[in-house]
Each structure stands twice: as C-alpha cells, then as structure tokens.
Amino acid sequence: MKKKGKNLKIFFGAPFSLAVASARIPLRKFFYLLLQVLLFGVTMNEFIRVPSEYALDFTLDGLDMNSKDLSILRPRKEFDWDDFYRQGTPMWDTGLLEPDLKRLVEKNALRPCSALELGCGSGIEAIYLAKKRFDVTAVDCSAMAIDRAQSRARRHNALLRIVHEDVFRFCSSLRTPFDFVYDIGFYHFIRQNHLTAFIDLLWKVTHSGSYYFTLAGSDEEEFDEAYSHQNFLPTVSRDEVFNELGTLFEVVEIRKGTIYSRIQENPFKAWACLFRRP
DSSP: OOOTTHHHHHHHOHHHHHHHHHHTOOHHHHHHHHHHHHHHSSOGGGOEEOOGGGOOSOOOTTOOOOOOOTTOEESSOOOOTHHHHHTSSOTTOOSOOOHHHHHHHHTTSSOSOEEEEESOTTOHHHHHHHHTTOEEEEEESOHHHHHHHHHHHHHTTOOOEEEESOHHHHHHTOOSOEEEEEEESHHHHHHHHHHHHHHHHHHHHEEEEEEEEEEEEBGGGOOOHHHHHHTTOOOBOHHHHHHHHTTTSEEEEEEEEEEOOTTSSSOEEEEEEEEEOO
C-alpha cells in the first residue's frame, strides 16, 4: 500500500508532503490548485461569480462590465442592489402603479391566471395583480426590496409568493411555466449584455399561449448616454423590441406608454409591449 505524499516528498521534501498528506488533498486536486497559484497568484476561492442579472452595462466601482460570458469568474466585488435601498428609496421605486399594466387588466386583455414578475422591487405591480385574483410569484435579488414587498403585501392583505433569489437562478429551477410573465424595466436592462440568456429564460418560464408584458424605456426620449447611465434609464427602439422579442413571441401590441421615476414628476416615455407565445 502506497503512503500518501510519497511522490510529493520527491519533489517538495518531507515536511511539505506530510502537510499535504495530513490535509488529505488528492494529488490531482493539489496540482490543479498549485497551477492556479503559479499562473494567477491566487486561489479560486478569491474569485466571486457575478450573477448574470447584475452584469449591466454601467461603470460602477468593483464591477467588470466588459465580458459577455456569464460563466467567467472575476476577482471583483459582486454588484449589490441593496446599496440603493440603504441610501433611501431608489429612483425607480415611485410607489405608483404603472398605468400601462393597469390598463391591460382593466380592459380585460388579461384575466386572472398564474403570473410571474421578474425583478419585482417593492412589489407594487405584483400586489395589484394579486388583489385582482392573479396567482402571483414575484422575484427579486435584493433582500431589502423583498422585505419592502413583504411589508407592503401585509399592509394590503395580499396573498402572493414573494421570492428572494437571482432571477436566472430561480427560473432555471422552475418545473411549471406561467400563463403571464411581466417586468417593469428588467428587459431594457438585461438586453444590453445578456439578451440571448434572457430569451432562453422567457422560453423556459412560458408555454404556448402565455403572454409576456414589458415596459421599456423609449428611445424617443433621446437621452445622452451619460444621463441614461447615471439615472438608470436605458432606452430601446420599437424596431429593437420587435426584432429581439419577436424571435419567441407574436406581437399583440407595441404602443407608446410611460414609465415613472423619482427623478422627475412627469413620467418618461416608454414602450408598453404585449406578446403572446404561439
């Protein structure tokens, strides 16, 4: 029977081989870790995976936005959406129900069904739908946003599922698709770097006959790039919406709408987009 550390003793000496043997590190794993140290000067434990949902095209301290590859490991600080809530109420959390979503429900374009909100924030739209007898699941990666959503739901006596999880991780584990999926501003952020992954996500969480609604910032606002990035107001053209989301869905309507922000009293221009999966 061979003793652990015998081969290591030849190359590194008895004390080192005894240390490895006592730690019970397999030789293959040891040489892999050694290679990481020699090539990069760090071990894999020093890297933090940046979840796909956070890899937005913004210049923020500690976040590398250049790579399109979701699997890349970077020695960077993970982007923390809770920072916005620690500083007060984020610019997108107006406390107002977006009228374009309300319009769909009130004109009976959507009837009560199973619904999923991607990036629910403090839960304004999710709670509205729950009160309208939709079976709602609302997901957000921010613990502080989820806490506010849960508090709001209790105040309004609304029954819904509010989930604290990364949107992509949550959807990857789903077994049952939804009849209605929607977001207020999630699509116009995530499309900048991860459109293909987002289309795959929508394919997974919908079925034939499902509806998808998104409210996206309109390029008719003609923001300069610096203003758009600073105020979290990415924009998209009507043609881009049609071409990108039309790969999976049939267009029901793409109409001019509005999206509210705490930056100014009047809402910004947006595209209110309703699709149906054939």
